Amino acid sequence: MQKKKDGKRPKRSELKSMIQDVFYNNPKKTYNYKQLAALLNVEKKSGRQMVEVLLFELMESGFLSEVSAGRFKLLSRGMQLVGKVDMTASGAAYIVPEDGGEDVFVAQANLNTALHGDVVKILQFARKRRRQMEGEVIEIIKRKRELFVGTLEVSQNFAFLVADSRVINKDIFIPKDKLKGAVNGQKAVAKIVEWPAKSKNPVGEIVDILGDAGQNNTEMHAILAEFNLPYTYPDEVVAAAEKIPDEIPAEEIARRRDFRGVTTFTIDPADAKDFDDALSIQKVGEDLWEVGVHIADVTHYVQPDSIIEEEAYERATSVYLVDRVVPMLPERLSNFLCSLRPNEDKLCFSVVLTLTGQGELKDSWVGRTVIHSDRRYSYEEAQEVLESGEGDLAEELLLMNAMAKALREKRFKRGAISFERIEVKFNLDDAGNPLGVIFKESKDANKLIEEFMLLANKRVAELIGQNELEKNKKAAAKTFIYRIHDEPDPDKYETFSNFVRRFGLEATPQGKERLSQALNRLLKSVQGKAEQNIIETLAVRTMAKAIYSTHNIGHYGLAFPFYSHFTSPIRRYPDMMVHRLLQRYLDGGKSADSDEYEEKCDHSSEMEQRAADAERASTKYKQVEFLKAHEGEVFEGVISGVSQWGLYVELVENKCEGMIPMRELDDDFYQFDEDNYCLIGRRSRRRFQLGDALNIQVVRANLEKRQLDFRLAGEAGDDWMKSGSE
Numbered sequence: 001m002q003k004k005k006d007g008k009r010p011k012r013s014e015l016k017s018m019i020q021d022v023f024y025n026n027p028k029k030t031y032n033y034k035q036l037a038a039l040l041n042v043e044k045k046s047g048r049q050m051v052e053v054l055l056f057e058l059m060e061s062g063f064l065s066e067v068s069a070g071r072f073k074l075l076s077r078g079m080q081l082v083g084k085v086d087m088t089a090s091g092a093a094y095i096v097p098e099d100g101g102e103d104v105f106v107a108q109a110n111l112n113t114a115l116h117g118d119v120v121k122i123l124q125f126a127r128k129r130r131r132q133m134e135g136e137v138i139e140i141i142k143r144k145r146e147l148f149v150g151t152l153e154v155s156q157n158f159a160f161l162v163a164d165s166r167v168i169n170k171d172i173f174i175p176k177d178k179l180k181g182a183v184n185g186q187k188a189v190a191k192i193v194e195w196p197a198k199s200k201n202p203v204g205e206i207v208d209i210l211g212d213a214g215q216n217n218t219e220m221h222a223i224l225a226e227f228n229l230p231y232t233y234p235d236e237v238v239a240a241a242e243k244i245p246d247e248i249p250a251e252e253i254a255r256r257r258d259f260r261g262v263t264t265f266t267i268d269p270a271d272a273k274d275f276d277d278a279l280s281i282q283k284v285g286e287d288l289w290e291v292g293v294h295i296a297d298v299t300h301y302v303q304p305d306s307i308i309e310e311e312a313y314e315r316a317t318s319v320y321l322v323d324r325v326v327p328m329l330p331e332r333l334s335n336f337l338c339s340l341r342p343n344e345d346k347l348c349f350s351v352v353l354t355l356t357g358q359g360e361l362k363d364s365w366v367g368r369t370v371i372h373s374d375r376r377y378s379y380e381e382a383q384e385v386l387e388s389g390e391g392d393l394a395e396e397l398l399l400m401n402a403m404a405k406a407l408r409e410k411r412f413k414r415g416a417i418s419f420e421r422i423e424v425k426f427n428l429d430d431a432g433n434p435l436g437v438i439f440k441e442s443k444d445a446n447k448l449i450e451e452f453m454l455l456a457n458k459r460v461a462e463l464i465g466q467n468e469l470e471k472n473k474k475a476a477a478k479t480f481i482y483r484i485h486d487e488p489d490p491d492k493y494e495t496f497s498n499f500v501r502r503f504g505l506e507a508t509p510q511g512k513e514r515l516s517q518a519l520n521r522l523l524k525s526v527q528g529k530a531e532q533n534i535i536e537t538l539a540v541r542t543m544a545k546a547i548y549s550t551h552n553i554g555h556y557g558l559a560f561p562f563y564s565h566f567t568s569p570i571r572r573y574p575d576m577m578v579h580r581l582l583q584r585y586l587d588g589g590k591s592a593d594s595d596e597y598e599e600k601c602d603h604s605s606e607m608e609q610r611a612a613d614a615e616r617a618s619t620k621y622k623q624v625e626f627l628k629a630h631e632g633e634v635f636e637g638v639i640s641g642v643s644q645w646g647l648y649v650e651l652v653e654n655k656c657e658g659m660i661p662m663r664e665l666d667d668d669f670y671q672f673d674e675d676n677y678c679l680i681g682r683r684s685r686r687r688f689q690l691g692d693a694l695n696i697q698v699v700r701a702n703l704e705k706r707q708l709d710f711r712l713a714g715e716a717g718d719d720w721m722k723s724g725s726e
Contacts, residue, residue, distance in 0.1 A: 016054050023074040030073045063101050087116035091169045095122050110136035113195045115168055117144030147189050149225035154184040161190045170201050178205035187213050187222045216432030227614040237311045241330035253370050260372040266340055267449050270378040273335040276570040278373050281396050287357050293456035294348040294371050296338040298569040299579045316607035318571035321618040323432050334570050342376040349579050351456040359406030364459050382445035404451035415516040415559035424655045426622045434626040437654040453567045461564035469585055478591035481577050482552040483565050486544035496542045499677055503531055534691045548574050548601035550594045574604045620706045623656040628701040634713045639692045644672040647688055649696050658708025
């Protein structure tokens with residue numbers, strides 16, 4: 001195979017790029033894999049096979065067309081294409097084409113008011129040899145957002161809204177008569193009303209005033225607005241929810257399987273109010289138990305095409321910020337009507353599992369039920385019962401815990417991946433100020449609930465995915481909502497494997513190991529070690545993101561061929577869709593329209609990502625706020641990220657993360673080695689490697705930018721650090 005200047009064979013990604021260059025430079029020619037291999041001096045059989053594989057990948061991505069068997073040509077998209085704007089920190093952007101081809105670079109001057117996330121039409125320029133394809137935006141087809149949050153700068157004659165540069169890199173001009181009473185320094189939400197072609201700045205108007213910068217409520221609302229998430233509930237939706245009666249008609253109970261006489265309980269966080277799952281257990285034979293996984297029947301109360309339904313779909317998920325929950329459903333539904341509160345009759349959609357004491361599934365039933373919870377546990381209370389063996393329902397909890405452990409063991413044997421990262425929470429005062437950091441670890445009580453929820457989700461997905469309701473099991477499965485998770489990207493995993501070897505660890509499969517088993521072995525081996533958090537973080541980054549889809553490919557991380565989300569309809573819209581489709585098929589209904597539901601899946605996946613981004617932003621804000629009082633102090637940290645801009649460092653004591661900018665590393669000129677996750681000094685050859693222990697000084701905690709700036713304060717364990725911290 002052709003070698004690079006350093007003598008090494010090109011990587012898979014480099015070979016792919018070389019193949020693309022051949023086609024770009026010869027757009028009218030056709031090639032088969034043998035011709036390409038000869039052109040690129042790929043001599044070994046394995047290399048030629050890789051060329052053939054890459055040709056078919058490039059065809060599937062829309063880059064090539066197969067003009068005859070085994071012969072390929074550059075797929076001409078014409079001079080124009082449609083794609084999504086991916087803005088860079090510099091203000092330029094890449095356009096990610098809808099047809100899956102190569103990204104197109106657009107300079108800031110050629111964006112023509114396009115912003116991050118917008119869907120645009122671009123004109124491609126003639127390609128220069130061995131250069132990135134470039135173009136110019138000629139039409140904005142769809143704006144990603146209309147509203148922008150920022151801080152107001154008001155002068156005597158005009159005002160500007162200064163928004164986050166990652167969202168819009170121009171300040172929004174606000175005429176004085178469009179301020180809506182907002183004053184200088186306040187956080188506000190603006191809407192762009194026009195952007196004249198030759199104008200540097202868009203013109204907008206204030207649509208909402210969030211409050212004074214620095215106040216907890218203001219900042220949390222600003223984060224929600226930044227990610228285009230709602231921070232208030234429409235009055236008309238709340239009013240519609242208030243009209244829903246709380247009494248359950250006798251005829252509705254008569255239509256359901258009655259579990260009110262069966263031992264039932266809930267286990268949730270101590271501060272939870274929306275209890276959307278409960279468990280019941282009763283003995284039905286010798287070493288045979290019936291475990292009910294009872295889920296709030298939200299779709300009984302929320303009707304299709306209703307105003308509550310429309311609001312739930314738009315939100316798609318509850319949002320969990322560091323200090324609050326922004327619910328998907330109005331409080332009357334989420335905390336009262338649907339919440340499975342103790343000592344109240346409640347309507348549920350249930351998966352009833354017949355299990356042995358060792359967690360072996362013998363039978364199952366799915367349908368609508370009515371329950372009456374006997375006991376509400378917090379996780380801490382349930383854990384105390386499991387550890388002491390004493391307390392309310394101790395016998396039932398201990399039995400179900402044994403079942404859960406057996407289920408968990410079987411799951412890992414099948415190849416499920418064990419990510420058990422420590423959850424970081426802030427202890428807040430009444431005003432939302434961070435007083436300290438709390439580390440929450442998943443214990444048996446958490447895992448008990450997790451295993452039965454996983455089993456219920458899996459069972460529901462199998463029921464439809466395997467055509468178990470149909471006489472003809474070989475017929476095409478009906479449209480359903482699956483939670484899917486793809487296999488790790490091989491190139492990413494190879495890079496990860498090379499990195500962990502620096503710690504004397506091995507992530508590649510050994511002998512007959514599957515990749516998932518090798519990863520579990522690795523994760524188990526780093527438990528309690530200094531590098532645990534870094535390796536777990538990197539392992540997560542090698543994984544694909546789980547999403548919703550009507551096209552099932554299974555769930556790699558859980559090792560389930562069929563998996564769905566059924567168990568949290570109070571806080572997730574996909575679960576509401578699953579409930580509706582499941583009942584439709586239980587009633588013998590026809591398959592739903594897959595295109596319609598795939599669009600809903602895409603929306604739900606996008607909103608889930610936004611909610612996760614907002615949660616991280618709120619946590620970051622509290623980290624900065626917490627360390628504001630510790631500016632100038634020295635902490636022990638671990639390098640958690642490396643980039644061309646500097647080093648990210650996570651503090652051991654509180655898991656807060658900040659950056660040592662490259663300018664602070666002034667003892668040498670450091671170069672970024674992307675493949676090896678490190679910075680290397682050109683003169684000294686000193687390395688700053690991912691996972692290295694450092695001592696840092698907190699230089700600045702910038703609340704406005706949610707940014708922590710650190711500087712190096714000596715190596716961990718150095719005498720200098722000890723004297724500097726006394």
